[in-house]
Amino acid sequence: MIDETAEEIADMQTHSSSVVAVKAAEALCELTEREFPTVDEYLRALEQNSSALRRANRSHASLHNTQREIVRTVSGAEFDSVDAAQERTRETVAAVVERIDAAKERAAGEAAGLLADGDTLVTHDFSTTVLAAIEQAVASGDELSLYVTESRPRYLGRRMARTLAGVDGVETTLVVDSAVGHVLAECDRALVGMTCVVDGVLYNRVGTYPLAVTAADSGVPVMAVGAAAKLIDGGFSFENEHRIASEVMREPADGFAIENPAYDATPLRLLDGVVTDEGVVDADELAGRGSSDPP
Numbered sequence: 001m002i003d004e005t006a007e008e009i010a011d012m013q014t015h016s017s018s019v020v021a022v023k024a025a026e027a028l029c030e031l032t033e034r035e036f037p038t039v040d041e042y043l044r045a046l047e048q049n050s051s052a053l054r055r056a057n058r059s060h061a062s063l064h065n066t067q068r069e070i071v072r073t074v075s076g077a078e079f080d081s082v083d084a085a086q087e088r089t090r091e092t093v094a095a096v097v098e099r100i101d102a103a104k105e106r107a108a109g110e111a112a113g114l115l116a117d118g119d120t121l122v123t124h125d126f127s128t129t130v131l132a133a134i135e136q137a138v139a140s141g142d143e144l145s146l147y148v149t150e151s152r153p154r155y156l157g158r159r160m161a162r163t164l165a166g167v168d169g170v171e172t173t174l175v176v177d178s179a180v181g182h183v184l185a186e187c188d189r190a191l192v193g194m195t196c197v198v199d200g201v202l203y204n205r206v207g208t209y210p211l212a213v214t215a216a217d218s219g220v221p222v223m224a225v226g227a228a229a230k231l232i233d234g235g236f237s238f239e240n241e242h243r244i245a246s247e248v249m250r251e252p253a254d255g256f257a258i259e260n261p262a263y264d265a266t267p268l269r270l271l272d273g274v275v276t277d278e279g280v281v282d283a284d285e286l287a288g289r290g291s292s293d294p295p
Helices: 002-011 017-033 039-056 061-075 082-112 128-139 156-165 177-186 208-218 283-287
Strands: 120-123 144-149 170-175 189-192 196-198 201-205 222-225 263-267 273-276 279-282
Touching (some): 002 017, 002 039, 017 082, 082 222, 082 273, 128 144, 144 156, 177 208, 201 208, 208 263, 273 283
Parallel strands (some): 144 170, 222 273
Antiparallel strands (some): 196 201, 273 279
16 A cells, blocks of 8 residues: 555645645555564564655655654654554654644745735745635735746646635736746735755746746745745755656657756745745745755
8 A cells, every 4th residue: 555655646746745745644554554573573664665655756855854754753762562653653643744734824824924905926836835825815804916827837827726716805817937027017926835945945846936036037025935844954855856748748759859847946045035834934044054056
């Protein structure tokens, strides 16, 4: 079952990193239903299966961090039986999942507090945390106008626009990616999600970087929003995903190549701040922890 979950995670290219982290964490509970002759053998199985889940997606820092936390917490305790080790695993997974969900909601609340009635925003792709922030803002009585980029080639912005169309208090406009500069003059700020922040660089769905560059040139502040667990100080090396060429064009690419990366790298110097469940972090402060230039 965990092997199947690892395969699913490898294919979860349109899901938020928090959703992937939760699915991977809950998959470890399958081990608590198996029989093991010794505690040591159970702990080895826990580490091996966690490693398989981490290898399934090398771009989501939250998956890696939560998997390491679960293994470290369980392996660092003393147990007199396999049952006790399995019970600690279930408790640890439950605590991790609860914290992931709570952190997303708190980060969304922090972002919602930055928005004002009548604001016009632009966002990119489909971020569940950005969506939650907008929903919280309008629930408090604000009315917002929102431009959503299409987010080619998977068009996840269309999904965001359809979802926002059903939210009272939000006037939604879908815009093609290349036309974002055309609408930025009308925007008060850009609000984007984040896969992770590593070494002074925001990694997020491809198209975030050109939006940030254009917004900076237009004088429009850019904020990224996500759980503080996605701010990585070390021990994680981001690896991009490269998707199939047929997402870009269906006919054969005769005589030329197609590049289809899943993520891009945005230097934090282009952002005004990063909004987390622990509050707003100054982008310059984060950039000071590492290089602010993408690799």
